Amino acid sequence: MSLCKKLCGNNRDDLVITNIATKPPSHVAPDHDQSENEMDNDRNHVAWTSVRQEKWQGELHVQGEIPLWLNGTYLRNGPGLWHIADYNFRHLFDGYATLVRLHFHGGRLVMGHRQIESNAYMAAKKNNKLCYREFSEVPKPDNFLAYIGDLANLFSGASLTDNANTGVVKLGDGRVVCLTETIKGSIIIDPDTLDTVGKFEYSDNLGGLIHSAHPIVTDNEFLTLLPDLIKPGYLVVRMEPGTNERG
Structure with missing residues (x-):
């Protein structure tokens, strides 16, 4: 006789477990005051701290020693400014792009940062309001006609942001490009001064409004994905150094 039969008997109904969970707790309405306090605490988190200056550079005080063999420049790109005038963004990915540069040389470290001068950032800076569709933010239309115009601009891509706050890559030909979806x-920057040089214009006829902001980049090629917005699927494209043509 098996151990199961010894413990449970010969009746298979004895093996059926009919009560495996405790009674569900009764619904408790959320504490709105607590939720608001939690939101305030989230807003005070260091991740929401905007840069204080549009541009800054200076040598950092180093605790310990930087190896003398460590020479070069490290670039990092991401959201760095989360407000326009008195309006605070609601999502971390909405922040305007801040390019950060760390330059190591001879045991010293010089750091700098600068806002990428995208059309979205420059328009917001000039008008003190959101002017382009960001990751989760949408500009408020002034009237119904403006709302209709915004819908048309959405389908054409004119109202989509160019806030390149997702990544930064160095192409095989030496050009440095900041990206978003x-x-x-796609914006070219100067890796030494952090100046915004201009838009990276693709010269092919592939078109499209969005692409992957996380391409594969080597000395010999640039690989990325173009999603099909009509039917499921992606187009894998490749670009060689020294060109702006994907194929």
């Missing part, structure tokens, strides 16, 4: 948000 919108194709129009």
Whole structure:
């Protein structure tokens, strides 16, 4: 006789477990005051701290020693400004792009940062309000006609942001490009001064509004994905150094 039969008997009904969980707790309405306090605490988190200056550079005080063999420049790109005038963004990915540069040489470290001068950032700075569709933010239309115009601009891509706050890559030909999911948000920068040089314009006829903001980049090629917005699927494209043509 098996151990199961010894413990449970010969009746298979004895093996059926009919009560495996405790009674569900009764619904408790959320404490709205507590939720608001939690939101305030989240807003005070260091991740929401905006840069204080549009541009800054200086040598950092180093605790310990930097190896003398460590020479070069490290670039990092991401959201760094989360407000326009008195309005605070609601999502971390909405922040306007801040390019950070760390330059190591001879045991010394010089750091700098600068806002990427995208059309979205420059328009917001000039008008003190959101002017382009960001990751989760949408500009408020002034009237119904403006709302209709915004819908048309959405389908054409004119109202989509070019806030290149997702990544930064160095192409095989030496050009440095900051990226986001919108194709129009491909922006060339100077890695030494952090100046915004201009838009990276693709010269092919592939079109599209969005692409992957996380391409594979080597000395010999640039690989990325173009999603199909009509039917499921992606187009894998390749670009060689020295060109702006994907194929």
